[in-house]
Amino acid sequence: MARSPNQKRKLLCLCQLLWERTDEEHPLTVQELIDALEGMDIHAERKSIYDDMETLRTFGLDVQSRKGKAPGWFLGERPFELPELKLLVDAVQACRFITRRKSDALIRKLESLSSVHQARQLQRQVYVAGRVKAMNESVYYTIDKLHTALNARRAVTFKYFEYNMRKEKVFRRDGKRYAVSPYGLIWDNENYYLAGFDHARREMRHYRVDKMAELAVTCLPLQGDEACRNFDIASYSQKHFGMFSGREGQVRLRCRSHLVGVVLDRFGQEAILIPDGEDRFTVTVSAVVSPQFLGWIFGLGDGVEVCSPAWAVDELNAQLQAVQRLYRKEESL
Known part of the structure; x- marks a missing residue:
C-alpha cells in the first residue's frame, strides 16, 4: 500500500494523542488510536502502532500499555503530577x-x-469565591523585568502610585521617577515587594510591585553600602510585619505558653524561648515596630507583653491611647 502524504505526521500525532487524551485512568486502545489517526487523515495499521509506541518510548516518553478490563496505551509519568x-x-x-x-x-x-x-x-x-485580585495588569511583566535587573545587577527606575477614592492612580513625588538598586523580591502578605537601595533617600526601602508603573532597567550599576551588598532578604521580610516600615530593634516579649506555636510560626524555629514562671516564656526578636507589628501584638490580647526596649513600650501605649481617644470621641457624640 502506498504511503499517504500525512505519514510523516503520524508519530507526532500519536504523541499528541497520548499527551492530551490519556492518563492511567483513561487509556486508548490500538483501535481507538487508529480511528483517531484516521480522523486526522493518517492511515495506520495495528503493527505500525506497536512499532511507533516503542519509538516514542525510546525517545524518552513514559508510554505504557495495560491489559485486562481497561486495556490500552497511556502516558504515565509527566513533568508534573x-x-x-x-x-x-x-x-x-x-x-x-x-x-x-x-x-x-x-x-x-x-x-x-x-x-x-x-x-x-x-x-x-x-474556583475560589471572592478572591481579591490586583488591578494592575502590567505587574506580571514588571516582575520579569525586575528579575532581569537582579540578574544583571543593574538599577531600575519607575513611577510609584497609590489609588484615590475614585480608584484613580495618584503618583507619588509628583510623578518623578524613582531610582532604585534592586537587591531582592519578597512575596509577603499576598503581594510582591521589591527591596532595594533608594538613590534619593540613600537607604534600603521596599515597594509594592503592583504599584509600579513604567519600570525600566537601566545600564547603571547597583548602589549601596556594605550592608546592602550583604543584604539578607529572609531576615528583612521577617522583621517587617506586612512590609510596613518603622523603627527597628531587639524586642523582648513575654508570652503565655499556649502561644509557642504562634511565636515559632512568625519568627522561625531559631527563636530562643526562655521559660518564665509556670505558664509563660520570654523571647527576644528582631522586629520593625510598625503599626502592623503592634496590631499583631494587640491581636494576641493579654497573651503577649512587650517588655523592652522602652521606646517600643511607649509606641505601644501611644497606639493604644490613640485608639481609645477615637472611641471616647464617638461615645461623646
Whole structure:
C-alpha cells in the first residue's frame, strides 16, 4: 500500500494523542488510536502502532500499555503530577498580584500539562469565591523585568502610585521617577515587594510591585553600602510585619505558653524561648515596630507583653491611647 502524504505526521500525532487524551485512568486502545489517526487523515495499521509506541518510548516518553478490563496505551509519568498541578493552580488563583485575566491564562497553560480528563479536576480546583485580585495588569511583566535587573545587577527606575477614592492612580513625588538598586523580591502578605537601595533617600526601602508603573532597567550599576551588598532578604521580610516600615530593634516579649506555636510560626524555629514562671516564656526578636507589628501584638490580647526596649513600650501605649481617644470621641457624640 502506498504511503499517504500525512505519514510523516503520524508519530507526532500519536504523541499528541497520548499527551492530551490519556492518563492511567483513561487509556486508548490500538483501535481507538487508529480511528483517531484516521480522523486526522493518517492511515495506520495495528503493527505500525506497536512499532511507533516503542519509538516514542525510546525517545524518552513514559508510554505504557495495560491489559485486562481497561486495556490500552497511556502516558504515565509527566513533568508534573496531578497533585503538583493542583497546588500550582491554587497558588496562581490565590496570588493577589496577578490579575484575573492573567490568572486565567496561566491556569489554562497549566491545564495543558495534563490530560483533558485531569484538566477537569484542575478546573474544579480553580474556583475560589471572592478572591481579591490586583488591578494592575502590567505587574506580571514588571516582575520579569525586575528579575532581569537582579540578574544583571543593574538599577531600575519607575513611577510609584497609590489609588484615590475614585480608584484613580495618584503618583507619588509628583510623578518623578524613582531610582532604585534592586537587591531582592519578597512575596509577603499576598503581594510582591521589591527591596532595594533608594538613590534619593540613600537607604534600603521596599515597594509594592503592583504599584509600579513604567519600570525600566537601566545600564547603571547597583548602589549601596556594605550592608546592602550583604543584604539578607529572609531576615528583612521577617522583621517587617506586612512590609510596613518603622523603627527597628531587639524586642523582648513575654508570652503565655499556649502561644509557642504562634511565636515559632512568625519568627522561625531559631527563636530562643526562655521559660518564665509556670505558664509563660520570654523571647527576644528582631522586629520593625510598625503599626502592623503592634496590631499583631494587640491581636494576641493579654497573651503577649512587650517588655523592652522602652521606646517600643511607649509606641505601644501611644497606639493604644490613640485608639481609645477615637472611641471616647464617638461615645461623646
